[in-house]
Amino acid sequence: MDTAEIVRLVMAVAVVFPYAAVTRRIHDVPGKRFLDIAVYAILASYLFNVLEDLLLKDLTVTLLLWSFGVAGVSAFLGALSMWRAARAEGGRP
Amino acid sequence: MIEFVALPGVVIGLVGFIGAFVLVAITKARPTIGLTVLVKGLILTVLAMLVVSSALLFMSEADMEDMLGSASEPYVAALEDNIDTLFPLLVLGIAFAAFTAQQYEDVVRSTRAHGRTHDLMMDIVDSAPAGILFLGPHGQIVFANDTAREVLDLVESPATGAIITPAWVVADADDAAPGALASLVHEKPFDGYPVTVRWPSGVEVRLRASGRPMHDARDELGGVVVSFERPSLDG
Numbered sequence: 496m497d498t499a500e501i502v503r504l505v506m507a508v509a510v511v512f513p514y515a516a517v518t519r520r521i522h523d524v525p526g527k528r529f530l531d532i533a534v535y536a537i538l539a540s541y542l543f544n545v546l547e548d549l550l551l552k553d554l555t556v557t558l559l560l561w562s563f564g565v566a567g568v569s570a571f572l573g574a575l576s577m578w579r580a581a582r583a584e585g586g587r588p
Numbered sequence: 589m590i591e592f593v594a595l596p597g598v599v600i601g602l603v604g605f606i607g608a609f610v611l612v613a614i615t616k617a618r619p620t621i622g623l624t625v626l627v628k629g630l631i632l633t634v635l636a637m638l639v640v641s642s643a644l645l646f647m648s649e650a651d652m653e654d655m656l657g658s659a660s661e662p663y664v665a666a667l668e669d670n671i672d673t674l675f676p677l678l679v680l681g682i683a684f685a686a687f688t689a690q691q692y693e694d695v696v697r698s699t700r701a702h703g704r705t706h707d708l709m710m711d712i713v714d715s716a717p718a719g720i721l722f723l724g725p726h727g728q729i730v731f732a733n734d735t736a737r738e739v740l741d742l743v744e745s746p747a748t749g750a751i752i753t754p755a756w757v758v759a760d761a762d763d764a765a766p767g768a769l770a771s772l773v774h775e776k777p778f779d780g781y782p783v784t785v786r787w788p789s790g791v792e793v794r795l796r797a798s799g800r801p802m803h804d805a806r807d808e809l810g811g812v813v814v815s816f817e818r819p820s821l822d823g
Contacts, residue, residue, distance in 0.1 A: 525621055530631075534679050537638070557597070560649065563642050564597035567604025570635060574608035577623060578615045 526576030529569045536566035595649055602642040609635040624689045630682040637678070719795075721814045722802075727770025729753060730811060735818060739793060740785065756787045773812045775801050783816070793819050 543559035612632055617625045713720055719736035721729055729751045732742050741754045758769055772783070777800050785793040795816040804810035 525623070556649075560595065560601075560645070561597035563601030563645065564599075564604070565601075566638070567601030567608070567642065569604075570608040570638070571604040571611070574611035574615075574631075574635075577621075578611045580621050581615045581618045581623060584618045584621055 525580030526573035529573030529576060533566045533569035533573060536562045536569060540566070595646075598642055598646045598649060602639065602646055605635055605638045605642055609639055619689060620693065622686050622689045622693065624685065626685045627682060627689060630678055630685055634678045634682065717818060719816045719818065721769075722811055723769055723773050723814060724811045725773060725809055727773050729769065736816075739795075739816075739818060741787075754787070756785050759784045759786065769814075772797065772799055772814055773809070775809055777801065795819050 540559050540562040543555045543562060547555045547559065609632065612628060612635060615623070615628070617623055617628045714734040716733060716735060719739050720731075720733040721736050722731040724730045729742065732740070732751055736742065737751075740756070743752050744750070745752050753769075758771070772778075772781075777798075779798045780796045781798070783795045783797050785795065787793075796819075797814050797816045799812045799814045801812050802810050
């Protein structure tokens with residue numbers, strides 16, 4: 496495990512709890528749930544990235560790539576909710 | 589085998605992030621839904637990083653890194669090492685920015701609700717068939733509703749907004765001690781108290797006033813709320 500991976504893991508773990516605490520207080524940002532899923536999927540990808548050299552490499556790489564897939568789809572759906580909410584708020588986005 | 593199973597994941601991710609970036613980019617910032625310019629900028633930055641990150645991951649897994657050329661290798665390596673490290677910080681930034689926007693929106697909403705309540709109360713007070721005055725501790729008229737303004741010929745100074753009292757005097761039922769409204773300002777509540785308002789022209793208005801003292805935060809007399817029914821005119 497190199498320094499960048501350690502820093503990445505620490506950052507991922509250190510950010511999860513404050514992020515969860517803060518986003519719980521935000522109740523009406525459009526697409527928040529999808530964006531939350533995207534963020535958690537990316538954080539999971541960090542873990543898989545770090546575990547890649549420690550555990551079953553094939554499995555962790557597969558999970559790493561698919562966590563990007565989940566994050567991408569969720570980010571798109573979150574952005575779509577945001578776009579629709581902004582459009583409904585008035586005028587063209 | 590693994591690449592066959594796993595590669596579509598990162599491709600879907602890459603397409604999703606590009607689509608999300610485009611959608612957020614064309615979305616107009618609207619603070620009313622928590623999407624301020626700052627939040628939008630931070631989300632776009634994160635999505636751009638994720639597009640680059642997933643593109644690099646895709647190229648790495650598909651053995652396409654050679655396409656970038658050998659000169660770019662150190663930059664790509666540095667990007668791969670550091671781009672993800674910035675991501676959590678940016679996410680936290682977005683969360684705090686959105687939280688701040690939410691708080692601001694709550695304050696705006698609360699202020700609007702307060703303003704609506706105030707307007708409603710003013711409409712009710714102004715529409716009341718009785719005259720309502722609030723006299724300050726020295727008897728000065730601080731507030732008068734529409735009926736009170738009409739009965740007592742009160743006007744508002746355009747310069748200061750203060751209520752200008754015409755040159756009338758008030759007296760009690762026995763016509764004793766004609767003076768100002770200050771005589772109504774005291775600690776004791778009163779009901780049906782006869783008051784005569786006399787204009788210099790001789791016109792008199794007889795009122796039956798009721799009053800309740802109001803106290804300030806230090807429990808000192810801050811003024812008196814006086815109400816009276818629309819009177820009959822003599823003179």
